[in-house]
Amino acid sequence: MIVERLAIPEVVRVRPRRFGDARGYFSEVFSARGFCQQVAEVEFVQDNEALSGAAGTLRGLHFQRSPMAQGKLIRVIRGAILDVAVDIRQGSPTFGRYVSARLDGVDGDQLWVPVGFAHGYCTLEPDTLVAYKVTNYYSPDDDGGILWNDPAIGIEWPVLPQGPVLSAKDQGLPLLKDLPAQFHYNSEQEGVA
Numbered sequence: 001m002i003v004e005r006l007a008i009p010e011v012v013r014v015r016p017r018r019f020g021d022a023r024g025y026f027s028e029v030f031s032a033r034g035f036c037q038q039v040a041e042v043e044f045v046q047d048n049e050a051l052s053g054a055a056g057t058l059r060g061l062h063f064q065r066s067p068m069a070q071g072k073l074i075r076v077i078r079g080a081i082l083d084v085a086v087d088i089r090q091g092s093p094t095f096g097r098y099v100s101a102r103l104d105g106v107d108g109d110q111l112w113v114p115v116g117f118a119h120g121y122c123t124l125e126p127d128t129l130v131a132y133k134v135t136n137y138y139s140p141d142d143d144g145g146i147l148w149n150d151p152a153i154g155i156e157w158p159v160l161p162q163g164p165v166l167s168a169k170d171q172g173l174p175l176l177k178d179l180p181a182q183f184h185y186n187s188e189q190e191g192v193a
């Protein structure tokens with residue numbers, strides 16, 4: 001497993017080893033032992049899967065507030081995404097900044113996005129299948145979000161002349177500066193894993 005910390009070092013790109021042979025390949029896509037030793041000591045409780053039909057489907061930017069905040073380990077089974085994590089930790093030197101990584105089903109890279117970050121992705125190919133593990137259960141009451149194209153964050157999404165395919169919910173999310181106080185993430189309440 002190769003581990004690479006991004007410009008915001010709590011966000012980590014993980015490349016599990018693949019053993020190729022004449023049949024194809026074998027890969028341990030997750031091992032608690034390796035992950036806890038090399039990336040973050042967390043426990044995952046839920047596995048999610050999302051299929052997006054059209055290239056240019058954008059989901060995000062999402063998070064759950066404390067105490068239901070979720071760390072997420074994202075990978076692409078088929079297709080490709082630009083995956084994005086935005087630092088929303090109050091007082092963080094990188095608050096409001098983001099990192100991104102291309103993930104695809106060909107090389108099998110994963111992205112670890114800890115609590116304290118909003119997460120989103122845009123699909124780069126049709127029929128992209130994304131799978132991710134999360135460290136806390138889904139809690140719609142604690143669901144928070146930030147508008148995907150908040151100019152203060154300035155994410156360089158793929159160029160989409162028609163604009164992205166968005167859910168109705170994601171079209172109406174607030175800007176980071178307008179996030180209600182009860183959705184502010186305070187690292188002192190909940191340590192960053």
Ligand SMILES: Cc1cn([C@H]2C[C@H](O)[C@@H](COP(=O)(O)OP(=O)(O)O[C@H]3O[C@@H](C)C(=O)[C@@H](O)[C@H]3O)O2)c(=O)[nH]c1=O
Nearest residue numbers: 048050059060061062063072119120121137138167169
């Ligand atoms: C996220 C989630 C959704 N759902 C349901 C609620 C809803 O009816 C349907 C679709 O939900 P959403 O529109 O929120 O799905 P989606 O926009 O794909 O939401 C996801 O986006 C990415 C970027 C993330 O980071 C995830 O944490 C999650 O927020 O699935 C669950 O039952 N469990 C879950 O954990």
